[in-house]
Amino acid sequence: MHNEQMQAARAVTRVLEGAQLRTALAEVDAHDASRGQAFVQELAYGTLRHLGRLEAIAGQLVRKPMSDALLRALVDVALYQLEETRAPAFAVVDRAVAAAGTLVRPAAKPLVNALLRRYLRERDAVNAAIRDNEVARWSYPQWWIDRVRRDHPDDWMAILDAGNVRPPLTLRVNRAVTERGALLDAFHAAGIDAQAAGAAGVIVAEPRPVGDLPGFAAGAFAVQDLGAQLAAPLLGVKDGMRVLDACAAPGGKTAHVLDDADIDLIALDLDAERLERVRDNLVRLRLSDRRVRIIAGDAGRPDAWWDGRPFDRILLDVPCTASGVVRRHPDGKWRHRASDVDRFAREQARLLDAAWALLAPGGKLLYATCSVFTAENGDRIDAFLRQHSDALRESLMFADGVAHRDGQLLPCSSGAGHNQDGFFYALVARR
Numbered sequence: 440m441h442n443e444q445m446q447a448a449r450a451v452t453r454v455l456e457g458a459q460l461r462t463a464l465a466e467v468d469a470h471d472a473s474r475g476q477a478f479v480q481e482l483a484y485g486t487l488r489h490l491g492r493l494e495a496i497a498g499q500l501v502r503k504p505m506s507d508a509l510l511r512a513l514v515d516v517a518l519y520q521l522e523e524t525r526a527p528a529f530a531v532v533d534r535a536v537a538a539a540g541t542l543v544r545p546a547a548k549p550l551v552n553a554l555l556r557r558y559l560r561e562r563d564a565v566n567a568a569i570r571d572n573e574v575a576r577w578s579y580p581q582w583w584i585d586r587v588r589r590d591h592p593d594d595w596m597a598i599l600d601a602g603n604v605r606p607p608l609t610l611r612v613n614r615a616v617t618e619r620g621a622l623l624d625a626f627h628a629a630g631i632d633a634q635a636a637g638a639a640g641v642i643v644a645e646p647r648p649v650g651d652l653p654g655f656a657a658g659a660f661a662v663q664d665l666g667a668q669l670a671a672p673l674l675g676v677k678d679g680m681r682v683l684d685a686c687a688a689p690g691g692k693t694a695h696v697l698d699d700a701d702i703d704l705i706a707l708d709l710d711a712e713r714l715e716r717v718r719d720n721l722v723r724l725r726l727s728d729r730r731v732r733i734i735a736g737d738a739g740r741p742d743a744w745w746d747g748r749p750f751d752r753i754l755l756d757v758p759c760t761a762s763g764v765v766r767r768h769p770d771g772k773w774r775h776r777a778s779d780v781d782r783f784a785r786e787q788a789r790l791l792d793a794a795w796a797l798l799a800p801g802g803k804l805l806y807a808t809c810s811v812f813t814a815e816n817g818d819r820i821d822a823f824l825r826q827h828s829d830a831l832r833e834s835l836m837f838a839d840g841v842a843h844r845d846g847q848l849l850p851c852s853s854g855a856g857h858n859q860d861g862f863f864y865a866l867v868a869r870r
């Protein structure tokens with residue numbers, strides 16, 4: 440039996456076991472290929488966006504927590520549909536009950552049936568009972584809420600809310616191939632509503648598979664959030680510079696930096712498989728003939744790949760919790776543990792120290808994360824500056840409309856001037 444709710448529930452269960460949502464969806468698809476994959480994806484993303492609330496609701500409807508993880512996720516998916524979509528309630532309940540019976544075990548049917556019908560009858564009372572539950576209110580783990588509140592006392596609610604909205608489809612025009620006016624004309628001619636955003640971006644009104652957009656195969660644009668589009672201009676490369684992109688894959692910023700000037704670039708990443716995506720992107724964007732070497736290696740162990748010639752610019756886009764991009768990757772909220780923040784922070788400090796040794800005097804290093812946690816951002820840079828007397832943090836200039844505080848781009852809700860994810864940037868010059 441084919442059932443999208445169950446496929447979404449399987450993906451959610453895999454995420455709660457630690458898998459990335461994209462991987463989990465691909466596994467589910469392989470198990471049970473179907474024409475409804477876009478619907479499965481929407482159910483899985485939506486359920487994970489609202490999981491804190493959905494689990495709190497389910498908790499009100501059962502005497503003890505359900506021990507079967509798949510059954511629990513199936514109920515979460517059905518509750519998501521009842522809470523957040525316009526799907527007819529009777530159809531949602533019928534499909535979930537059928538899936539529970541056929542795909543989990545027959546004895547599960549009455550439980551799912553009773554639970555969902557009770558929710559429909561007692562919705563107001565259930566919602567009242569969880570009103571003061573913060574995890575239900577914000578749909579993030581409690582440690583995450585506490586950390587954002589502590590790190591951003593003035594902005595924490597806006598940051599948490601922004602992470603729960605559907606993200607826009609944001610593109611960066613690839614100047615190696617076209618310019619923004621021409622791309623917008625091509626979109627409008629194809630009946631696609633899109634508008635200019637930021638310095639080089641385009642926001643498509645109705646998200647859709649990017650391969651269907653005019654100009655994709657010709658490399659007319661890259662998919663890149665407006666916040667990520669700020670990295671290359673901040674790095675400020677000039678013709679003739681020797682540049683290191685130390686954590687390059689999948690190459691979003693690599694392509695932008697290459698597009699900015701005639702430079703000699705090393706694109707490094709630990710993950711050889713992800714580096715294939717850098718290669719593919721550069722080919723599609725017509726940038727593979729530029730002076731770029733793609734190397735698999737550890738940025739923290741330059742002895743294995745560095746030729747000893749210092750760099751004029753280094754982009755250090757470190758691995759992080761990705762807490763600033765949860766609107767695009769809601770699985771991140773549930774895959775990470777509080778202890779991951781310290782683990783990432785230790786690795787970020789190691790990579791910063793190693794990269795600094797590769798920078799020429801007078802050169803600049805741009806430290807970047809897609810996190811909103813200060814432990815990965817301002818704290819890392821402050822600690823680094825205390826330990827390196829030859830390092831000077833430069834102030835960053837952002838265009839009007841870019842919401843930021845001390846290098847922290849604040850993630851925005853739709854309708855915001857510069858509709859960006861939550862990034863952090865610090866530019867450090869070497870004396």
Ligand SMILES: C[S@@+](CC[C@H](N)C(=O)[O-])C[C@H]1O[C@@H](n2cnc3c(N)ncnc32)[C@H](O)[C@@H]1O
Nearest residue numbers: 686687688689690691692708709710737738756
């Ligand atoms: C935030 S992503 C980079 C995104 C990329 N800069 C872009 O704009 O598309 C972080 C990357 O760091 C890589 N990475 C993790 N540890 C590394 C290390 N020790 N050395 C080099 N790369 C590393 C990961 O494989 C991952 O691709």
